[in-house]
Amino acid sequence: MSGLRPGSVCDTTPLQRFESQSSNGEEPSSPTAASLVAAAASSTASTMPHINNNNNNNVKVDLQLPTFVGGPGNGVGSAASIVTKTRHQRGTSQIFRRIFLDLCLLSCVGLPMLGFSLWWEPYKRGFFCDDTSLKHPYKESTIRSWMLYLMCAALPVIMILVVEFFRAQDKRIRESYIGSKHKANHSAYHLCHLELPNWLLECYRKIGIFVFGLGVEQLTTDIAKYTIGRLRPHFFAVCQPVLPDHTTCDDLVNVGQYIENYTCMATDMTAKRFKDMQLSFPSGHTSFACYSMIFLVIYLQRRMHWSGTKMLRHLLQFLLLMFAWYTALTRVSDYKHHWSDVLAGAGIGLTYAIVVTSTMW
Incomplete structure (x- = not known):
């Protein structure tokens, strides 16, 4: 020792x-x-x-x-390889598969709407000759169809693109200011070896939800229109009905009678116009405008959060709501709908706008 x-x-x-x-x-x-x-x-x-x-x-x-120890077989290396592999798995085929699936879901709503427009006939409702609610004059619409499509279809898409783009730019500036390495503006989707920006994916999601909700709202309106078949307030001015015995509502014999068998004798009466004359309830213009405008109001409230833009956001929201309100009022003043038609259309648009936006974020 x-x-x-x-x-x-x-x-x-x-x-x-x-x-x-x-x-x-x-x-x-x-x-x-x-x-x-x-x-x-x-x-x-x-x-x-x-x-x-x-x-x-x-x-x-x-x-x-x-x-x-610490080589490629450990948890860190394998996790990194899995993340990299997952990012590159979402390529062109996955993108087109997602688009195809979304189009199939939209067709479930769009095809019935097309069927109603082309082949379905509304319920033929009768009338009383002394019904004053059907004797209003015919007037052209104040809010034309092209104006409605521009404001309620094109405008929401443009506003979503603008808001999501500037949100991404604002986030990128803030991250570069604080030195963050988190790539929030990048996604895991690659199209032809090019990575799609995250703001573009957000636009696709928001616009897709908006379009699907719009289709469901219009389909609900069409189902009610064709099931009820309510006559418009300008029915007598447009149709000028004549009974099978060649009498009209001016004859005293028809006063107080409920007439179901009649023929429209107006010279400019077409099948399309006769069909549209029976689609008063609910108001399609009102439901369309209320859904689109309320959707945008809620969208701006939740997504437009830039500093110094609260007053601008509230101004935009006010203008959007006023357009929906004005559209609803003109449908009554133009004698296109009864006030109850407009109220029902506004309720349909409001309901779907709230439901769709509540599940979008």
Whole structure:
């Protein structure tokens, strides 16, 4: 015992035997977790007396782990490879598959609407000759169809594109200011080896939800129109009905009678105009305008959060609501609908706008 130098080890540890096998060219046995733990415990135990007896000496225990620890097989490397692989899996085929699926869902709403417009006939409702609510003059619409499509279809799409683009720019500026490395403006979708920006994906989602809600709202309106078949307030001015016995509502014999069998004798009467004359309830213009404008109002409230734009946001919301309100009023003043038709159309548009926007974020 006196011949031993301080700090020497009488026997080799499992880790030293592992290293000696490697230096002699022998094929070392595969290291296991148990052997590594035993090696660390043995090395620590052998140096403990030396540490206790020589407190002034600095002792370093260098335990080198095999090179396979921290290599490609560990959790970090595999997770990174999975993330990279996942990002590149969403390529062109996945994008077109998603678009095709969305178009199929939209066709479930659009095809019935097309069927109503082309082939379905509304319920033929009768009338009383002394019904004054049907004797209003015919007037052209104040809000024409092209104006309605421009304000309620094109404008929402443009506003969503603008808001999402500037949201992405504002977020990029703030992240560059604070030095953040998080790529919030990038997505995992690649089209022809080009990564699509995240704001473009957000536009696709928001516009897709808007269009689907619009289709459902219009389909609901058409179902009510063709089921009820209510006559418009300008019915007598447009139709000029004549009974099978060649009498009209001017004859006293027809006063108080409910007439279902009649023929329109107006010279400019066409099948399309006769069909439209029976689609008063509910108001399609009102439901369209209320849905689109209220959708935009809620969208701006939730997505337009730039500093210094609260007054501008509220001004835009006021103008949008006023357009919906004005459209509803003109449908009554133009004698296109009864007031109850407008009220029902506004209720349909409001309901779908709230439902769709509540599930969008």
